[in-house]
Amino acid sequence: MTHTDEKRISRRRLLAMAGASAGASLLAQRPLFADQAEAAPAANKAAGDPQTSFGSLKQIDAGLLNVGYADEGPIDGPAVILLHGWPYDIHSFVDVAPLLVKQGYRVIVPYLRGYGSTSFLSSETTRNGQQSVVAVDIIALMDALKIESATIAGFDWGARTANIIAALWPERCKALVSVSGYLIGNQAAGKAPLPPEAELQWWYQFYFATERGRAGYEKNRHDFAKLIWRIASPKWSFEDAVFDRTAASFDNPDHVAIVIHNYRWRLSLADGEPKYDELEKRLAAGPIITVPTITLEGDANGAPHPDSAVYQKKFSGKYAHRLIKGGIGHNLPQEAPQAFAQAVIDVGSL
Template sequence: MTDKIDLPRRGFLGTAALSLAAAQLGLMQSAHAQSNLPKAAPVPSTTPGTHTSLGPIKQIQAGALNVGYAEAGPADGPVALLLHGWPYDIYSFADVAPLLAARGYRVIMPFLRGFGTTTFLSADTPRNGEPAALAVDAIALLDALKIKTAVVAGYDWGGRTADILAALWPERCRGLVAVSGYLIGSQAAGKQPLPPEAELQWWYQFYFATERGRLGYEKYTHQFAKLIWQLASPKWKFDDATFDRSAAAFDNRDHVAITIHNYRWRMGLAEGEAKYDDIEKRLAVGPTIGVPTITMEGDANGAPHPAPSAYRSKYTGKYEHRDIGGGVGHNLAQEAPAAFAQAVLDVDKWGGK
């Protein structure tokens, strides 16, 4: 698959060296940084896959959902809200969370709607996967947990949600870590055709647009997800146990409906909910983000993503981009946990928190 295609409309948009990381993960290849930005003390070397447990899963009513989430670190620490993507889950952060907790952070890792133990409070609520709904879910969770501000960090669907929070609710975000950069898009942009070689990478989006695709994903959910893992991270040698821990989250009864709606909505093939229309209109203009931000990209990301220069202008505050080497793919937090944790610590330091 082509590693870099400029796809701002479909959602996978997409260094100063960290002293620990070069030896540990072969990580930092380059940076595009403001030279006066401080760095936190380096996190310890951590081999990806070291931690295989997140501890007990908690539940809390937040907005339309009963949200399942894992938590690490002291209850009174500064908060890091870590948001996973599709088709992944909160185990992406199993190695990140201990690194942040050791620095005194309260780490919150929720299952997105349609994943894990997160369920809808009402059977009548539309199983809506549009970006605005996911962002409102995150704000509702912060409110339910009585969290005023957090460093928000994520990748894939979680990266898009983190971008939206930073753009529309900057008062809730002390900083942003966004894998693959600026992921905010719109239905109008999603209808525009791309060159054939670019469209090829979106084969599953076209598949999901059909009833055959919905039925196929419903029947072969785990097999489908494993294929996406392999294509999006071609150099990540995950084992069956690692995949199976996350795959359990796809057994959520709403997972297929949320997934199909998300991709159909992006192409203008499914309606959203009217209550989110104002948010989607604000997002459709491509709002800039002024909170302190670090964007990141793995050198072996097999999912569609642009060069960092394509989204640099969207970040108007303190900013740095980090390229992560060593064969790191789309699931950057799980494949390069030290680099991801370091970015959270560094971006929070910029705000003096």
């Protein structure tokens, strides 16, 4: 894989960007479902087929990247930024976005570096996947879109990124919705061995630590990702078309490099870039998050995740935790879009 391959990613440049206003407020909204804390399965389940879609995606230069993103809703509405994880993409929020747009929000859903139509502006830029750099990418996107602050919500890598922004740049994060709570990591903790059953859950991280793992993911990334989907969401019956729609984003020429670096960096098997050392030092201290926060967890999350009792003390501001029932797994916004959207709406008025 060469960096010249990135030219194959289609890039539709945005000719003009209107100013964004994140300061508008919404009238009180009725809940999208009756019991906000533990939603009924019927209210949670997504359709299971790819009937919904985003409108035309946009592209904008932001920091080191040309970012592909969905931009839905009124441009002067309160801004919400939704962040996906691995191995997922923006379509995890395809059923969340219209629910928020109906309530007057402007919804921004970017492809992270290494996914979809997001590409590096320079072939010389290090294909770095360490945790802080993804947050820096989102701050750069907010700057490019002239969004001073937003409600930021995500899961997996996206939840970690949202955590980091809330912790290090609280003035940019009005409120936080985080699946699986507090996910900020540090390399020292990553070196400590876990109990055998916990280590087993991280099998893919150890696989990626090997050159066989890199080659295997390069060759079999779609089948690998589908396996992760099934393990992480054991009760979610998704159709092949739903998976294939997302899997297309893994064809990004930088995808494998970013994913492998991310997991190797966590284990101190790959170096980060020195310019992010100070940010990582602050993150390694486990900073407290002060912004209003709702954390979410699915009752059938098959991916490694902390217990909510462990991380509750990391949130010092207004806080609520919700367990979403009904066989909801790791990809919570796609499996339970109404519950996720309701948390985004509610977090601003805790």
